[in-house]
Amino acid sequence: MHMGRRRASCIKSSLTTATLLGNCVVTMIVRTMLVELSTIPGVAYRQKLLSGTGLVVMRYGTTQPGLATLSRTSGDPVPASNANLDLYPINAFREAFALTSGLPFSRRGKVQLIEQASPPKPDTTSAIEDAPLVDFSIVDSPEYQAVLDAYTSQKGELSFHLLNKDFIQFASSSKIMAEMIASNATVEDLRNHAVRAKFETLTGNTRLTDTQLNGIVELLDEISPRSAFREFEDELRRMLGQAKG
Numbered sequence: 091m092h093m094g095r096r097r098a099s100c101i102k103s104s105l106t107t108a109t110l111l112g113n114c115v116v117t118m119i120v121r122t123m124l125v126e127l128s129t130i131p132g133v134a135y136r137q138k139l140l141s142g143t144g145l146v147v148m149r150y151g152t153t154q155p156g157l158a159t160l161s162r163t164s165g166d167p168v169p170a171s172n173a174n175l176d177l178y179p180i181n182a183f184r185e186a187f188a189l190t191s192g193l194p195f196s197r198r199g200k201v202q203l204i205e206q207a208s209p210p211k212p213d214t215t216s217a218i219e220d221a222p223l224v225d226f227s228i229v230d231s232p233e234y235q236a237v238l239d240a241y242t243s244q245k246g247e248l249s250f251h252l253l254n255k256d257f258i259q260f261a262s263s264s265k266i267m268a269e270m271i272a273s274n275a276t277v278e279d280l281r282n283h284a285v286r287a288k289f290e291t292l293t294g295n296t297r298l299t300d301t302q303l304n305g306i307v308e309l310l311d312e313i314s315p316r317s318a319f320r321e322f323e324d325e326l327r328r329m330l331g332q333a334k335g
Contacts, residue, residue: 117199118197118200119137119138119198119199119200120137120195120197120198120229121135121136121138121146121195121196121198122135122136122137122190122193122196122198123135123246124201125186125189125190127147127182127185127186127189129179129181130147130149130177130178130179130182132147132148132149132182133147133148134146134148134185134189134190135186135190136160136190136193136195136313138195138229142159142160142162143160143312144157144158144159144160145157145158145159145160145186145187145190146201147178147182147186148201149177152177156169156173156174156177156178156182156183157169157170157173158183165316167180167183167184167186167187169183191247192243192247192248192250192313192314193246193313194242194246194248194309194313195229195309195312196229197229227305228302228305228306228309229309231302232293233293233298233302233306234305234309237289237292237293237310240292241253241256248310248314250318250320250321251321253310253322254319254320254321254325255321256288257288257322258322258325260288261280261284261322261325261326261329264284266283266287267280267284271326271329271330271333272333274330274333274334275330277327277330280326280330281319281322281323281326282303284322285307286303289303289306
């Protein structure tokens with residue numbers, strides 16, 4: 091498997107949202123980098139949607155993508171009801187899911203395979219590609235990039251282990267967190283305080299709005315369909331339980 095290897099002769103990626111490039115209008119989406127599959131000849135990526143995360147698998151030699159959503163409970167890929175499982179078997183989606191796991195979202199061009207044996211047919215499964223555009227203000231922000239830089243491994247994957255370990259260490263050493271725990275604060279309030287304190291430190295921006303903070307957390311959660319702060323929240327519950335005696 092070769093993660094992110096591109097075939098320039100087969101893939102076209104547009105550059106900006108509703109921007110003219112020469113005489114062409116090109117489109118941007120929020121997605122991960124491309125990964126190349128071994129179960130089928132093709133590529134895949136995850137795309138941020140208004141309602142969650144989509145998994146897009148594109149096979150060389152066909153214009154029809156295979157689409158799936160990610161289960162909020164199991165995290166597994168769930169192929170769309172009209173997905174062609176002969177072209178896109180479940181193992182292809184599972185491989186795509188594994189290879190894109192941990193890859194951060196960024197503003198990237200909408201991908202099209204341009205190697206065609208015949209004129210393209212109408213696309214009847216474009217629910218993911220044609221989803222309403224998401225707000226780029228968070229994914230383009232230096233604050234989001236600073237958070238990614240702090241917790242992204244050398245392989246380019248977001249390390250949720252490193253993120254949670256850092257937040258647990260912060261909770262264990264913070265006087266304010268200790269006072270909140272002693273006052274029986276909620277897990278949500280504790281997490282929100284830690285997120286603000288840590289993100290302000292990481293970004294150098296002490297005026298982050300709740301909208302900015304929530305937007306960054308949402309993007310992190312979409313990279314991991316289960317909560318990005320799951321280990322940290324479990325530790326907060328343990329600390330609250332100990333405080334109650």
